[in-house]
Amino acid sequence: MAIPWLQSGDPFPPVEHALLEPNGLLAAGGDLSPERLLDAYARGIFPWFNEEDPVLWWSPDPRMVLFPRELHLSRSVRRAIRAGQFTVTLDGAFDAVVDGCAAPRANQDGTWITSDMMTAYARLAQLGYAHSAEAWEDSELAGGLYGVALGRVFYGESMFSRRSNASKVALAHLARQLDRWNFVLIDCQMATGHLASLGAREIARDDFVRRVRAGTAQPGVAAPWQIDADLMTGL
Numbered sequence: 001m002a003i004p005w006l007q008s009g010d011p012f013p014p015v016e017h018a019l020l021e022p023n024g025l026l027a028a029g030g031d032l033s034p035e036r037l038l039d040a041y042a043r044g045i046f047p048w049f050n051e052e053d054p055v056l057w058w059s060p061d062p063r064m065v066l067f068p069r070e071l072h073l074s075r076s077v078r079r080a081i082r083a084g085q086f087t088v089t090l091d092g093a094f095d096a097v098v099d100g101c102a103a104p105r106a107n108q109d110g111t112w113i114t115s116d117m118m119t120a121y122a123r124l125a126q127l128g129y130a131h132s133a134e135a136w137e138d139s140e141l142a143g144g145l146y147g148v149a150l151g152r153v154f155y156g157e158s159m160f161s162r163r164s165n166a167s168k169v170a171l172a173h174l175a176r177q178l179d180r181w182n183f184v185l186i187d188c189q190m191a192t193g194h195l196a197s198l199g200a201r202e203i204a205r206d207d208f209v210r211r212v213r214a215g216t217a218q219p220g221v222a223a224p225w226q227i228d229a230d231l232m233t234g235l
Helices: 034-042 075-083 094-102 115-126 166-180 193-197 205-216
Strands: 025-029 056-058 063-066 087-090 130-137 140-150 153-161 185-189 201-203
Touching: 034 115, 034 140, 034 205, 063 205, 075 166, 087 166, 094 115, 094 130, 094 140, 094 153, 115 130, 115 140, 130 166, 140 166, 153 166, 153 205, 185 205, 201 205
Parallel strands: 153 185
Antiparallel strands: 025 056, 063 185, 063 201, 087 130, 130 140, 140 153
16 A cells, blocks of 8 residues: 655644554655644654655554553662662753764664754754753763653653663653653653563554543643652652
């Protein structure tokens, strides 16, 4: 089956029209304007494509999600948090986090975080929709993650680590803070063993879309995003 090619202003097709193989491929084309991206996320759709590809839009079934209270922390991560190995901030170095996520990784050819994607999400950050969590060690950025928030739904995009457990510690703080803010879920997009080890699980796409509709209908959290001082008490 062919997928539609979106021209400027064209609406997304219903997510139920996404292909089974590759799972979730829904449409191509369009642009990465803030309006297009926010409309996509609100419908349970996200962009994912390589440098040489057109913009590709996805809505897989099932969908990998992490409910904030279900985050699983290993003993080593808990030890790092209790020891205060990393200082975690929110929105402290958004561009640097995206750069870290886009950097080449071992056993990986290239990156899907293209220059156009970096520009698009920097614009969303300026508008207050994209956010980052940073883990610092000795004043150096050791790891982090970034994503998009609509209402009380957080759409995770990518994470990176330069020190062992740095991104997991950043995620732990973010998940607890989002839970305190009554966020309904963290979208993880595609299933991986790494995400499953952190407590993420798959749910049916129609269930995901229902939850997204309910979550995005709620008011968002006003800037600036900050970590509550007592957030990790009792860990």
